[in-house]
Amino acid sequence: MSAPFIWILLPLIVGGSSLVITRERLATIVGGATSIILAGAALIIPIDEALSFGSFSLKISSSIQIFGRNLTLDSTEAPLLAILFGVAALWFLGAESIGVARRLTPLGLIIIGLLVASVAVQPFLYAALLIELSVLVAVPLLSPPDQTPSRGVIHFLIYQTLGMPFILIAGWLSAGVDASPGDLALTIQSTTMLGLGFAFLLAVFPLYNWIPLLMEESSPYIVGFLLWLLPTVTSILSMSFLDRYAWLRTSAEVTGALRVAGLLMVVTGGVWMAFQRHLGRMMAFAAVAETGFILLALSLDPALGLPIIFLLLIPRGLGLGVWALSLSVFDLNIESIRFPSVRGMARAYPLAAAGLILSALSTAGFPLLAGFPPRLALWNSLAQQSLGTAFWLLVGILGLSAGAIRMLAVLVMADEKTAWASKESWAQRGMLGVGMIGLFILGLFPQAANPILDKLPLMFQHLGH
Amino acid sequence: MLIAVVSWTVVAALLITSSGLILNRDWRWEIGFLAAQYAGVFWLVFQHWPLGMAAAKLVGGWMAAASLGMTLLNLPQQPEPIEKYWTQGRTFYLFMIGMATLLAVATAPLIESILPGIGIPVVVGAILLIAMGLLQLGTTTQVLRVILGLLTTLSGFEILYAAMEGSSLVAALLVVVNLGLGLVGAYLLTISAEEKTA
Numbered sequence: 001m002s003a004p005f006i007w008i009l010l011p012l013i014v015g016g017s018s019l020v021i022t023r024e025r026l027a028t029i030v031g032g033a034t035s036i037i038l039a040g041a042a043l044i045i046p047i048d049e050a051l052s053f054g055s056f057s058l059k060i061s062s063s064i065q066i067f068g069r070n071l072t073l074d075s076t077e078a079p080l081l082a083i084l085f086g087v088a089a090l091w092f093l094g095a096e097s098i099g100v101a102r103r104l105t106p107l108g109l110i111i112i113g114l115l116v117a118s119v120a121v122q123p124f125l126y127a128a129l130l131i132e133l134s135v136l137v138a139v140p141l142l143s144p145p146d147q148t149p150s151r152g153v154i155h156f157l158i159y160q161t162l163g164m165p166f167i168l169i170a171g172w173l174s175a176g177v178d179a180s181p182g183d184l185a186l187t188i189q190s191t192t193m194l195g196l197g198f199a200f201l202l203a204v205f206p207l208y209n210w211i212p213l214l215m216e217e218s219s220p221y222i223v224g225f226l227l228w229l230l231p232t233v234t235s236i237l238s239m240s241f242l243d244r245y246a247w248l249r250t251s252a253e254v255t256g257a258l259r260v261a262g263l264l265m266v267v268t269g270g271v272w273m274a275f276q277r278h279l280g281r282m283m284a285f286a287a288v289a290e291t292g293f294i295l296l297a298l299s300l301d302p303a304l305g306l307p308i309i310f311l312l313l314i315p316r317g318l319g320l321g322v323w324a325l326s327l328s329v330f331d332l333n334i335e336s337i338r339f340p341s342v343r344g345m346a347r348a349y350p351l352a353a354a355g356l357i358l359s360a361l362s363t364a365g366f367p368l369l370a371g372f373p374p375r376l377a378l379w380n381s382l383a384q385q386s387l388g389t390a391f392w393l394l395v396g397i398l399g400l401s402a403g404a405i406r407m408l409a410v411l412v413m414a415d416e417k418t419a420w421a422s423k424e425s426w427a428q429r430g431m432l433g434v435g436m437i438g439l440f441i442l443g444l445f446p447q448a449a450n451p452i453l454d455k456l457p458l459m460f461q462h463l464g465h
Numbered sequence: 466m467l468i469a470v471v472s473w474t475v476v477a478a479l480l481i482t483s484s485g486l487i488l489n490r491d492w493r494w495e496i497g498f499l500a501a502q503y504a505g506v507f508w509l510v511f512q513h514w515p516l517g518m519a520a521a522k523l524v525g526g527w528m529a530a531a532s533l534g535m536t537l538l539n540l541p542q543q544p545e546p547i548e549k550y551w552t553q554g555r556t557f558y559l560f561m562i563g564m565a566t567l568l569a570v571a572t573a574p575l576i577e578s579i580l581p582g583i584g585i586p587v588v589v590g591a592i593l594l595i596a597m598g599l600l601q602l603g604t605t606t607q608v609l610r611v612i613l614g615l616l617t618t619l620s621g622f623e624i625l626y627a628a629m630e631g632s633s634l635v636a637a638l639l640v641v642v643n644l645g646l647g648l649v650g651a652y653l654l655t656i657s658a659e660e661k662t663a
């Protein structure tokens with residue numbers, strides 16, 4: 001038995017097998033249970049250490065070999081696996097309440113399996129190929145058989161596919177720079193390739209036009225799932241590059257480029273969100289800003305930035321999950337999720353409205369909510385290095401806050417005589433309730449996640465030490 | 466010498482196939498051009514990879530072309546929609562193809578200096594396909610043309626990457642990516658047609 005078999009092949013097998021499931025409830029149970037078991041196993045089962053049960057002994061080896069290359073998941077990667085599968089479990093469990101479990105469970109498990117393989121593959125730059133495969137699997141998820149492929153899906157496919165060649169070539173050039181660090185031309189070529197590759201994969205400004213398009217045209221829940229998962233794993237890949245190549249880690253130009261890209265994403269995401277009149281597009285720009293926060297944290301000294309990046313991971317997954325679920329409740333029950341249609345809907349769907357507002361406020365870093373501790377830490381660290389950067393971060397956060405307040409205003413703008421009701425189903429209420437409580441718990445007790453987050457930097461040989 | 470002559474002939478053939486993919490409006494010709502293009506890609510990749518690995522690329526590409534062809538064969542015939550935002554004039558496309566060819570020829574020596582020993586015909590073929598693919602992607606939103614553009618761009622990249630990396634895992638994954646793009650294209654074409662006929 002090996003770790004890649006458990007956390008890569010097993011989700012692929014279960015995902016593939018669950019394509020034949022026709023019942024929403026069963027798909028939810030399969031997806032949720034598989035993810036919970038795999039998250040629990042990542043926390044409990046030691047990798048590369050003998051596990052004894054009386055006279056019976058079991059050892060989970062860390063690698064398997066495919067085509068002469070290794071897929072390795074060692075004990076330092078276990079916390080990341082626990083987070084990925086743990087947050088995925090919440091997404092799978094929420095899928096039934098809005099009727100997308102039969103689509104999300106099989107393809108979602110396959111995507112997670114491929115993305116975990118991208119974390120495990122050695123050399124790490126082959127990860128770009130596995131991320132591309134997961135993008136291909138995501139296309140049928142975004143474009144169901146009863147829906148014409150939208151422009152957003154086409155743009156998503158083009159941009160994500162174009163990212164892969166740049167990353168692969170950058171990996172090859174980076175090895176050359178490592179061998180001859182004085183070669184300025186090669187360094188510039190490598191950095192440019194790397195920058196373009198990650199700009200496509202992380203949808204860095206101005207390459208994010210597919211995100212609002214998708215949020216308008218596809219299921220918000222499914223787009224939300226991909227907006228959580230893909231940038232999270234791509235960020236890990238970007239950290240692997242920084243960890244592997246000393247010249248990248250120590251380059252002031254790379255740090256500067258990351259900071260400018262991050263600020264552009266936070267500011268444009270925040271300001272655009274403030275001016276939207278479509279709830280889906282608002283979430284899209286908030287997701288853009290979320291990626292910007294990760295890039296800003298990457299631009300910090302690793303000792304400061306790495307813990308902030310990991311602190312951002314769980315609130316990001318939870319916040320986007322609650323937001324996407326709330327949005328899907330409106331999307332299912334109301335003609336349109338534009339402002340005129342959702343006006344006053346807080347009286348008919350109070351929990352979904354609360355979910356939308358709380359997750360938007362959490363993204364804006366509102367105190368007491370999950371997004372607050374990482375944003376405070378990020379802001380503090382940036383302010384120590386550059387007050388200008390901290391100011392522009394404030395502009396982005398003000399944009400996000402303005403968007404959240406506009407959303408609140410529109411949702412509660414009902415006629416006084418309108419009666420209060422709760423039209424959400426019990427399953428929707430349950431999942432939204434759990435999600436919102438989670439947002440408060442992570443906001444009030446951010447240290448609750450420390451046992452997992454503390455060990456995450458050990459994944460990286462140089463960044464984490 | 467003979468290999469160089471064959472390689473330049475293949476580059477010329479790639480110019481014809483990639484131009485054909487942009488200019489032609491009949492899907493049968495497009496699939497034919499794509500299949501022929503993979504034969505050219507095979508030859509240029511074969512300059513750096515063993516026969517077996519290069520052949521895997523050829524077979525993978527042909528399978529992608531076949532999946533698109535089989536899908537289109539079973540779909541009702543519909544006139545190609547007119548692009549809203551781009552000119553349809555052949556003169557424009559011919560001009561752009563000329564620019565792409567010029568770009569490939571002009572940048573080849575520079576890339577050859579970064580990758581010594583790769584061979585000028587290989588670089589010209591690769592850059593030509595990348596430029597033609599991007600030209601295709603930049604001027605359309607139709608599913609078939611987008612997939613053909615992506616496959617063409619990736620083919621160009623794969624020719625270049627074959628000179629850098631000889632790993633079997635990479636070769637296998639790139640074949641799967643090509644095949645996956647073909648299948649995704651087939652899926653998207655099917656659901657587009659179902660929506661139109663509904």
